[in-house]
Amino acid sequence: MTLIPIQAENLSRLPGVRHAFFTREGGVSEGLYKGLNCGVGSNDDVKAVAENRRRASEWLGGTSDRLITLYQVHSDICLRADEPFADRPQADATASETSGLILGVLTADCAPVLLADAEAGVVGAAHAGWKGALRGVVESTVSEMVSLGATREKIAAAVGPCIAQPSYEVGPEFKETFQKEDWSFDRFFTPGQGGRFQFDLKSFVAERLAQAGVGSIETAPHDTYADPERFYSYRRVTHEGEGDYGRMLSAIMLDPA
Known part of the structure; x- marks a missing residue:
């Protein structure tokens, strides 16, 4: 099956920036992880997860050894990324000015947020569950991007599929x-x-982006809980009594040099 990611119009218009909110379509995982499970923290077969991450990275035009995902802990921590980390640090967002470095977040109901200032050549990615959003992960990500040269009003941000x-x-x-x-x-x-x-998590995250001074904000209309064919959902599998769940990858990068 072909990968069919969702893309935001405001980010798609930016030169030199590539992004995708991947769904569960197009992966090799089976069983309750069926599809494009990119979560290394799940109990899925590690080879299947690695292949899914390779496919997603390739779709973006990059390589999986340049894909960064974190040990997400629902914090407000945003890390600057110049190279792939040696391990998975505990944090919930990254910002970078490095071409070809893929910044990724993993979600299964929480809101993925992808950001870019194309003129400055700075991108960011944040995992915004309710705790992280309330604690300020959006603001931390925007602030880190500004420290790398971005301008708040020139940042375009998209809130991807999450629980509605x-x-x-x-x-x-x-x-x-x-x-x-x-x-x-x-x-x-x-x-x-x-x-x-x-x-309304989606609107709450969008409001935090607006308060942080972001110039362009777009939100995806999808509901991860209500669409099991396309999305993984922590809340759905909890209600159904399943033991584990897959994670969707949302990722952004600057064109490789």
Whole structure:
């Protein structure tokens, strides 16, 4: 099966920048990981994961030995990347000005965010679950890009496929966590059933990008929970009682020199 990634219009218009929000289509993994599982932290066959990562890197025009993914811990930590790391450092975002270096994040409901200032030649990638987004991973990524020469208003950012508000039911204590940070965050919640709420992660991340001064913001309309044929979903497999789940790769890079 052919890889069929999703691309954002604002990033696609940028010269010298390549990106993709890969779906689970086109991979070699089998069973509950069926498809393009790129998560080295899953219990999938390591050879299958390596082949999936090779295919994704090749689709972008790069090589898998130049693909960076992190040991994601829902933090606000963004690391500068000049070369592939010797291991998987604990962090949730990277920024780089190095051509041919593929910055990747792995998700299965959390929001992947890809960013670029084509004029400055700086790109970034962030894993934004609710904890990381609330802690400031978006702001950390933009700040690190600026330190590399990017200009906030010239940065284009895209929020890729993630769990959508109709599928993201949370309890009142979850909402209270956001209200304690800022009462205005109440607007990202709508009433659900039985005293629960529906959280809009996608809009929350987009708002954080706007507050960080990013000039162009685009959000993908897809719901990872509601589309098992195209997307892995942690919440879905939890509800179905499955033991593990695949991870989708979202990646960005500057054209190889």
